[in-house]
Amino acid sequence: MKSVFSFSFASIAAAMGIITPAFAEAGAAEGGFASLIPLLLIMVIFYFLLIRPQQKKLKDHRGMVDSLSKGDKVMTGGGVYGKITAVKDDTLKVEIADGVVITVKRDTVAGLAETAPAKAAKPAEKAAAKD
16 A cells, blocks of 8 residues: 555656646746836836937037137136137147146037136236225
């Protein structure tokens, strides 16, 4: 009797071992596709909220840098305001004060400046303004 029981238990265990993986594979195939939907949704959200606006901003900056010309008032990435005195292929000569000209790389221009920051008044002008 003992041998019959162990034989039938072994055959049941073997049958369950064969059948169970088939059900597991079918469930995994459905679950695998369903688990990709949130990932794809996150990628779409990132594209519209982060990647696309950044590409537009980069395109606008590139267009502004390409259109720089002599006489434009600019602000560099370091916060230096000045007026462009000469334009070369990759560099610009920017006058930041009377007689002070610096050479900057074209890509470092952060933007156009409508007006340069107010210059400090000279002491003689301050005294004349008080009178």
